[in-house]
Amino acid sequence: MICRNITVEGIVQGVGFRPFVYRIAKNHNICGYVRNTGGRVEIVAEGSQGNIKNFLNSLISDKPDVSQIYSIEQEETDIHGYTDFSIIQSSSDRTPNSILVPDIGICNNCTLELADPQNRRYSYPFISCTECGPRYTVTNTLPYDRYNTSMGEFKPCPICDKEYSSPSDRRFHAQTVCCQECGPQLKFTDSNGQLISHRDNAITDCSNAINEGKIQAIKGYGGFHLACDAFNVESVQRLRERIGRPQQPFAIMVKDIGTARELVHINDREEKLLLSSKRPAVILNIKNETCGHDLEEIAPQLHNIGVMLPYSGIQQMLFRNTSSPAYVMTSANVPGLPMVIDDDIAIRELGHIADNYLLHDIRIENRIDDSVIRSFEHDHVFIRRSRGYVPEPIELPFDVRPCVGVGAELSNTLIFASGNKAYISPHIGNTSHFETSKYHAEVFECFSKLTSIEPERWGCDLHPHFSTTIFAKDNGGDAVVPVQHHHAHLVSLMADAGLERDARMIGIALDGVGYGSDGTVWGGEVLETSYTEHIRHAHLKTHAMPGGDLCSYYPERMVLSMLQGLVDHDELLELPFELKHGQKEAEMVLGQLDKRINVIMSSSSGRVLDAAAALLGICRYRSYQGEPSMKLESIARKAKDRSLELPVNIKDNILDTGRLLLELYRHMDEYTVPELAYAYEDAFSRGVAELAIRSANRTGIDIIGLTGGVAYNEHINYRIRDVIEENGLRFVSHSRIPCGDAGISLGQAIVASLHE
Amino acid sequence: MSSKKTITMEHGAGGQFMQELIGGMILKNITQRSAGTVGLDDLDDGSTISLPEELEDGAELVMTTDSHVVDPLFFPGGDIGKLAVCGTVNDLTVMGARPLALTCAIILPEGFELSVFEDIMKSMNLAAEEAGVAIITGDTKTIQGNKLDSMVINTTGVGIAPKVIRDNGLSAGDTIIVTGNLGDHGIALLSHREGFDFETKLVSDVSPVNDLLKGPLSLRTEDNQPVITAMKDPTRGGLASSINEMAQKSGVGIVLEESDIPVDMAVNTACEMLGLNPLEIANEGKAVIGVRPEYAEEVLELLRSHKYGANARIVGKAVSENTGKVLLRTSIGSLRQLGMPVGDPIPRVC
């Protein structure tokens, strides 16, 4: 007989880990107990040497699917003489690496029960078990126990209580266990919040309303969605009008994988993603023949669309009686602001958008948007790493001291890291909006509490006017380390790719805008990068941005800027500009450029791609982030003749993007728009790859990495990769962290943590 | 940011650099900085000189000074002479003072045309007549032509304020009023100087506001307090600069309704074409006023009945939360912080 104290660290809370330990302890005749302590599970096991050994083996090999074990520590202790094995009340002491589990999509067992008229939870939408259901979104504080979640407000009925306390039951110690008798309930209201129906009728009424073409605000575990029939063009248009998103693609939720297959191309890798318990929205290529359904209104001028499968009981039930197998399912928020989570606020702020509300009485503790993954032909990359993934930590290739990265501004996230774990927040949004900057501060508090990390270093952007920079400086004092935007992008990539602490990489960072170390605005950079330093080796030609940020919204301004001096003044003004103030404004922009009034210099690659989209008439006004270059990519895919090769001009390690746009302009009469778009992206990619390869050759560094929002362009991403690999160099790109500014916080935190 | 070794244009632009220059170079080195309730440290529109108690019941003299340079000297709606008078008259007025007299010190470059100089003097006189203020002393210097390429006029003004109005007097709940369209001066000057041909003729708003504000300044509450709680003239840095200063100094938050802020169409169009923010553009004949809410309508009516106040508007209010910050409620309903202007804005939209 021996006794062992065993501590298991990992994703071990809220995934049915203690019931699992209980079961295997019973199987192996082990006495003692299991309990949660902060983020770990502590087991005291007494039994024979052999039984303990088998118990430990089973602990590792039979653990629940969603759990992850990072480490098991054990030590021999004195025999206590336990006579049974039990699960005991969580201790409230906290450990630095508290781990909370992401929400888990509804499991197969619960799906079956939900549809089984004989089951006591038949048609009860809040069905869940130890292996599925809400976690992060309902948890107020660790340890993860019912009384620390918003489910604590619902006292389990005797039957639920029995399931909860029966070790053989699959809801044994399921903190969210509840049923029709004791759990939360649905209600269905009109746009003013006036009750129409509740319980079962609420779902039926809601799906009927969708069938009728109405727009629904549907409360989930982590926030509100706006939903309507994806195949009802008028509904979708009405939603666009009411929410003020004339062009932005909506994600759709489809009834099942079969329906998804009718609409989009799905390979095995993508199917696995769609069906995984994390249930992200996956951006997939639209089939040419989509069974008579037109997806143009949902993803205007794009070749792909975000698709996800139902991940909650409510969603599954909504598809039961519907005439449509696909719903638009988009986060309910004013563009740029955090998603709505409060019933009253939803009714106040979405009243002009939603015709009805489907509400329930679970309080949302933590807001979370759907995760979005862009799938390429061979791999995929996160656009938004949120539900299903957050707050699961990212493992770092080396230990860092406790630190925080506050992020940049658009599509922002923040991060807490310590040791080899980094906890990235859910999508926060555009912190230039005051409400979003407040939410940023709330998420900071929440993650500070959940991770118990007390940062010794604060990483922030170099841009002095970002609200996140100001937040860091106001709160972090001497611990603040401003990190150059593209350095942060690239360090995030190095960590994502698992590069060692002393690694050096030639980094390509392609994005819209980032404040440069020299006070100018960067965005098309080749930096020799380590975890602590960056040296700017090469970049895109610097162009004037007449009117600064105005150029991001009106890419024709960049056409004027890039072609001024290359194309005759009068000839340039003959282009059919669609600026807000028409042709007059085009003249004004040229004057502004001449006189250098409110003109900012930038090597942005986003603006260079935007300019082509504008020149080719693909997108002359940007109504959502990335619109011009996304549409450029989609149209380029239609190129039949791909033989046009635009020349690449590099001088003094600067890629002349002005000449590139000029070449495009010169060929406009001879080729189709898709062919021109394809050729432009191709030449841009070759040029950028060439800059990086020259740097690699010069420095002897043989790894080249690509990051930044432009890396979401599959054609550009793969083209750059091909050229680099053809040259015998190693190419790395993101797999766990977004390439866009949502990935910045990780790089900031690491650079800051390594700063003296 | 603060490591500049020589003077740059940004040091005079009314933003962060100028604040650093004032704090680090001027205030630090002057020891006697006060002669009344408002002194140099307050960095208000002017300062006060207390009168001997037996003379006046709480009234103070207000003094202010301003050096005027403008390129070009003549612009639509005005010239440097009119500007030099109005700038100082307006600074006195927004301190709650009745302007009494001005000084006028002029620095001229060698070779300056006398006929032009005379036109400027005539214009100064017209403005002084309108404002009802005497120019009682002055000074003239000339500088070699290659050392100065245009003229500088300094005016110092003295006025008397029965109750001084500060820029730090806002309380939560106060209504914020602007007396007319914003950005006219800066955009008129810019388009004239750079030869931008905007559809509509843009004219500077340069004018004395003492008569416009006479009525509102005379209003008193039942316990004989001014109904105006705070006031500034939104010159350099425009409304953005003035209102931020008022919020910071008063320790309140301010919420402005973007759609209520009066901006002339032509100015708006010009700003849209150049990527400028009309709220950061200079004005030379406007005031930003904080008013006790129950008197807001009365003040507004008084302003609107005056030829310079026809476009006066209530634009927002002071609140107790988010102290020191100015928030703009945009057309889509979200709030955006209106920061202190910072020279050339650095792009941030990805």
Ligand SMILES: [Fe+3]
């Ligand atoms: Fe970026």
Ligand SMILES: [Mg+2]
């Ligand atoms: Mg002033």
Ligand SMILES: [Zn+2]
């Ligand atoms: Zn389940």
Ligand SMILES: [Zn+2]
């Ligand atoms: Zn129950």
